[in-house]
Amino acid sequence: MKRALLFGLMAVSFISCSCGSKNVANIVSDNTIHPENGKMKIKIGNSTFTATLYNNATASTFKSLLPLTVNMLELNGNEKYVDLSGNLPTNASNPRIIQNGDLMLYGSSTLVLFYKTFPTSYAYTTLGRIDNPSGLTAALGAGNVTVTFERE
Template sequence: MSRWYGCLLAFLLLSGCTDTKESSRPSDLEQKELKSVLLQIDETTVPIRFVDNETAMALQKRLPLTMQMKELNGNEKYLKELNGNEKYHYVPFSLPTNSKNVGMVQAGDLMLYGSDCLVLFYETFQTDIPYTRIGWVEPNRLPELLSADTVRVQMSTQQ
């Protein structure tokens, strides 16, 4: 009989355990820390949805940020596949990284390459290059808004 009670107690204790996978949405506590962030491209403003990770939180603490984002020219051998799909900007600081092979990049993804290169993708494609996810924007008008070789982009918290 005591074995049965021991098994029941073990079952009850273990049933309270949950999976600790990283979620793509902030928890209630972290939601309070994440402010609404806006991305302004020329005169158009779109909201950014940050993922729940250390990189996004660290970037948010560095805002506001104004960048001249350039089209990747694709001359580097390992980046040839990305030509014409994104804008990039090297920031003057390092961010925490958790680079992974993301597989499919979606239009609207905002990611970190290395520890200091912000990349905004405006086309969807397959890649084997590792990135750290930061967030995403609605991609509807991105090809139009990012059509120039260099665009002025401002990232700021919503007032």
């Protein structure tokens, strides 16, 4: 009887683990580097940052909009955002931790550039991230800012 119970628990654990690995695979593939020149430049005032786009439909669609110059609004002392004129494809999930330099989509049309690291309970679709976010906070400043996104 103990063997049957142990075998049953092991089977349930195995099934749970294999289902969980599917979700991890989806998240990992969503955040892989874009294979076809996935680099872009982000210009903020006199500063230019290089960013890498992820290999997903949202990043591909966003890249087709470039070059794009927008006035990004300040929010919460940790992000700049702008509502785009159209919707992009989404695959939102909760990243748990936002990193300084993350570029994400909130909903289907709000582009967000994060300049501080913090925990979150919100869901976003990943677009990419700034390769070296050093100096990003200073470049963005405390208020609204004009940002240009362009292909590298």
